[in-house]
Amino acid sequence: xxxxxxxxxxxxxxxxxxxxxxxxxxxxxxxxxxxxxxxxxxxxxxxxxxxxxxxxxxxxxxxxxxxxxxxxxxxxxxxxxxxxxxxxxxxxxxxxxxxxxxxxxxxxxxxxxxxxxxxxxxxxxxxxxxxxxxxxxxxxxxxxxxxxxxxxxxxxxxxxxxxxxxxxxxxxxxxxxxxxxxxxxxxxxxxxxxxxxxxxxxxxxxxxxxxxxxxxxxxxxxxxxxxxxxxxxxxxxxxxxxxxxxxxxxxxxxxxxxxxxxxxxxxxxxxxxxxxxxxx
DNA sequence: CTAAGGACCTGTCGGC
DNA sequence: TGCCGACAGGTCCTTA
Numbered sequence: 001x002x003x004x005x006x007x008x009x010x011x012x013x014x015x016x017x018x019x020x021x022x023x024x025x026x027x028x029x030x031x032x033x034x035x036x037x038x039x040x041x042x043x044x045x046x047x048x049x050x051x052x053x054x055x056x057x058x059x060x061x062x063x064x065x066x067x068x069x070x071x072x073x074x075x076x077x078x079x080x081x082x083x084x085x086x087x088x089x090x091x092x093x094x095x096x097x098x099x100x101x102x103x104x105x106x107x108x109x110x111x112x113x114x115x116x117x118x119x120x121x122x123x124x125x126x127x128x129x130x131x132x133x134x135x136x137x138x139x140x141x142x143x144x145x146x147x148x149x150x151x152x153x154x155x156x157x158x159x160x161x162x163x164x165x166x167x168x169x170x171x172x173x174x175x176x177x178x179x180x181x182x183x184x185x186x187x188x189x190x191x192x193x194x195x196x197x198x199x200x201x202x203x204x205x206x207x208x209x210x211x212x213x214x215x216x217x218x219x220x221x222x223x224x225x226x227x228x229x230x231x232x233x234x235x236x237x238x239x240x241x242x243x244x245x246x247x248x249x250x251x252x253x254x255x256x257x258x259x260x261x262x263x264x265x266x267x268x269x270x271x272x273x274x275x276x277x278x279x280x
Numbered sequence: 281c282t283a284a285g286g287a288c289c290t291g292t293c294g295g296c
Numbered sequence: 297t298g299c300c301g302a303c304a305g306g307t308c309c310t311t312a
Contacts, residue, residue: 003305034288034308058306075305076290091290110289112306126308153283162307169305238305259285261303 002073004134004167004207007058009214010079014104015053017081021098022049023064030093033111034074037094040117041069045096057130057166062096067119069096070127074112080105131165134203139165141196148188148196155191156184157258159203168203170260171238172210176202178237183269184262185255190272209234237263 002010023045031037044066054061060079062069071079082103088095094106094115106115118124131147132139147164156177159168168176177184179202182195191199213234236246241254245265254263 006305034306072306074289074307108289109291110304110306112288151282157283160306171305258283260306 002058002075002077003169003171003210004058005172005210005214007060007073007167008055008211010073011053011055011060012214014079014081017102018050018062018096018098018100018104019052020049021100021102022047024097024099027095027097028093029088029095030091030111033093033108034072034114035116037115038117040067040119041115044117045069050098056127057133057162058169059127065120067117067122070114070116070118070124071106072114072116074108074110074114076110077106077108077113080107129163131161131163134165134167134207139200139204141193141200144188144191144196144200145193148191150189152187152189154184154257155182155186155188155199156262158188159199160258160260165203167207170262171235172203172206174238174263175206175236178264178269179206181268181270183266183271184257184264186271192272237265239263 025046026042028037028042045064048064048066051063051065054063058072060071060073062071071077073079082105084097084101084103086103086105088105089107091107091109091111092105093108093111096104098104106113116124116126118127132143143165144158148158151158153161156173158164159176160170160173174184176199180195180198182191182199237252240252241261241263242251244250245252245268248265248267250265250267252263253266254261256262
């Protein structure tokens with residue numbers, strides 16, 4: 001579930017319930033997520049007041065004066081706000097109970113998610129080498145041109161690389177490439193300035209749009225059924241293999257790139273003309 | 281350094 | 297109905 005818009009929606013959804021509230025206790029039912037949940041959390045967080053909720057890439061940061069609880073939702077994670085006393089279900093691995101009776105609960109069937117701790121002024125190494133936020137001004141075609149230098153990976157894998165830009169997952173990568181009319185397999189060193197500009201614009205627009213949608217389902221989602229509903233209808237290519245392209249009405253194709261399914265329109269998204277080798 | 285592939289884990293769906 | 301393989305929103309780590 002969690003692409004960047006969902007993570008952003010989660011942050012906005014939980015913050016009003018817990019900001020400024022002191023933590024009562026921590027419950028770890030299953031410490032073995034992607035990494036072991038560190039003991040520091042249970043040791044240091046109770047008694048501290050939550051200052052704010054921030055997002056960096058797809059990491060959720062619960063800020064305390066001594067440090068931050070870092071939560072990543074992986075593939076299948078979600079956070080919900082509940083009242084204390086709710087019985088935990090099978091994949092409810094981690095709770096933070098606050099002194100106002102609110103419980104923040106992490107559910108994650110596949111356990112690719114993570115709960116980590118970073119001490120103030122000792123940033124976690126996972127957050128150190130992240131690229132720019134896609135919605136910040138600092139992310140532009142220039143970012144891409146610089147990062148693409150000397151690289152031959154497909155443009156889709158390139159935009160999903162967190163060192164290049166964060167927060168572009170499999171769904172929105174496919175959607176942005178469709179919007180920019182770029183074939184996902186195009187080697188990134190063959191992308192023109194013009195296409196890079198279109199791609200950046202598409203990424204920003206699509207993510208911002210999805211976050212707006214997330215805003216609409218916010219209430220439900222805090223209420224606890226965790227069912228986001230913002231996409232589905234808006235998607236042009238993701239999950240639509242074999243269906244008709246909304247632009248040209250020809251069927252959409254699917255290929256695999258970096259072991260990820262990649263749907264695109266072979267008619268609207270063309271590979272650039274192969275440069276003729278001049279070798280005589 | 282880059283690129284490719286494996287690894288982590290559970291649930292669901294399609295085919296036989 | 298049951299079993300089995302393929303696949304699913306992420307991304308780190310190892311290897312070449």
